[in-house]
Amino acid sequence: MLDSNETIVAIASPTTPAMRGIVRMSGQSVVSILESVGVPTSRAKRPQIIDSRIDLGAPLGPIDVTVSLWPTSQSYTGQPSAELHTIGSAPVLQSIVGVLSSAGARAARPGEFTMRAFLAGRLDLPQAEAVLGVIEAEQRGSLEHALKQLAGNLSRPLEQMRSEMLDLLADVEAGLDFVDEDIEFISDESLVDRLSVIHAAVEKTRQSMESRGGSRSRAIVAFRGNPNAGKSHLINALVGDEVAIVADVAGTTRDIVSVETVLDGNTIQWVDTAGIESRAMEDPLFEITVASQAQALRASQNADVRIWCVDASKDDLDAQRRYFETHDGSSKRSSIDIWVATKSDLIDTRVVEPDWIYTSVITGDGVGPLRDLISQFVASRDQEEVGSIMGTAARCSGSLAHAAASIETAIRLVQHGDGHEFVASELRVAVESLGEVTGTVYTDDILDRVFGRFCIGK
Structure with missing residues (x-):
């Protein structure tokens, strides 16, 4: 293992052109190295922000830098540390690293700053690995898991x-x-x-x-919407089996109906929920309705994919969407909502609303594209959430x-x-x-x- 007391230096920001770039140092000689290149420090045992200049030699000459200095062990790495902020230009940042290296710092190895934080007890190993996950996260699912x-x-x-x-x-x-x-x-x-x-x-x-x-985790797909909006019909069509009870009477589904299948190599838990409704307290079905609505809400909030079903032959799609968006409360940050206009065989589909998938379990229209969309999301979700x-x-x-x-x-x-x-x-x-x-x-x-x-x- 390398000597963890040596002072290390590296560019800590992307080397692409930017308004600001960062060079990072850590080690026992940080303060003396800064002073040797012309950055004045007060030698006070407290964090400091110092506006200064560093001479990079020809052809760059002196440049302005803002130095954030932690002169004691109260830093991320548990050592004296500094960050030099300046123009985000690769030649400038590389020249700063060269000047600091000539003054006594050595080039840091991959992950050496985080390793020093681990050795100092600032992080444990899973947390150190999560730092890499945060750095590499490209989508919110991977970032959420890493955080x-x-x-x-x-x-x-x-x-x-x-x-x-x-x-x-x-x-x-x-x-x-x-x-x-x-x-x-x-x-x-x-x-x-x-x-x-x-x-x-x-x-x-x-x-x-x-x-x-390694293996892919189960994704939960929950079906939401008004009673008799075709949720149960649609889940049966997507699964390819009669897993949900279907009837012309609104409110057939009271309890959660759940079934697991494998879709394109991904395990999916399909969840049929009670239609969104309310009843007066004197209604004999009031308590049952309250319980079923609470159960449906929990399933919706835990879902990775929420399929919102609206009867295209009866309801105003945009009005229903606005209502559902305010009705269902919070959900997982990594989840998505898919808006489905059901019973499209009963309407003129030449005039359609954008961002809606029009489906008909009678003709089969839209069922395949909806299934493909779910599969694509689950596959990308597995990739991004597992990666970190x-x-x-x-x-x-x-x-x-x-x-x-x-x-x-x-x-x-x-x-x-x-x-x-x-x-x-x-x-x-x-x-x-x-x-x-x-x-x-x-x-x-x-x-x-x-x-x-x-x-x-x-």
Whole structure:
């Protein structure tokens, strides 16, 4: 591993022409290097913003720079750090890097800034990998997943599991120290119960990571609209089977109707919901309607694709769209809404509204294009949402599987009455495996694989 105390420098912004560009430095000699190139610092132990000039030599000469300086360990990397902001010109930025390198800095390796943040305890490994996910995100789905991982949604539960494992290991080993005395730190029954809970949590996390890193996750497609708008007919046509009850009576669907199929290699959960309606409190169906509407709303808000069905032969499409947009509340940021005009065989389709798909389950018109649109979105969703965490999944799956196997072995040893020294050995393996995921336990090889995928300057 390279010396983490050396001062490193790199361009931290895109090298394409821009109003502003950034050169980043980190290391123990940041302040002295800045002063050696003509940037005055107050030597105060607090963050500073300094307007100055750096002479880049012929032909560029002196240029204006704004320096953001963190002179102590209270920075992203846990070291003295600085960012030099100036014109976003590649030759200018490269010349600044050259001047700073001549003054004592060395060129940073890919991901070295983030690796120093990890080594300083600012980030754990899943969060460091999420930094790369944020950088590479091109669509909101990938950005959402990367930001969640950066916020610790993977690390926190794993650290809680590891902490409880350490507590159990301490109890087991304490019992070994007092094996000749009548002292029980934890009963076998309690040990098995607590290990079983942790094992289930580790397995759930492992399966989730494997699905994200390789196989495609299930996408939820929910059908919404007024009663008798043709939702059930349409879902049957899309699925190619009679999965939803169809009748001419409005309000046939009360409970959620759900079925899973595979569409072009993607697993789809098709969800038929109750039509949007309200009833007076004195109506005998009031309570049932309230319950069905709440159930439909939850399904809609959790969906990846919402198919809004409006009867083209009866309703004003734009008016219904405005109503639905204000009615259904929040949804997943990565979801999409598709607006479908049903029963198009009953109208003149030569005059159509833009942004609507006209369908007829009688003639089959529009069903194929709608199915293709859903398939295309789900395929792109899988690609963008998996991409930001695929590196984490690939790195973590083996360690999580190892931890789960060790916990399972420990449970079996306790149940068979084997010696607790064997149980303690398995628990230590499980603790170490979980530590490999969060970065509590790491090797140079692990760090190389994680940070080698970064670009220089990050």
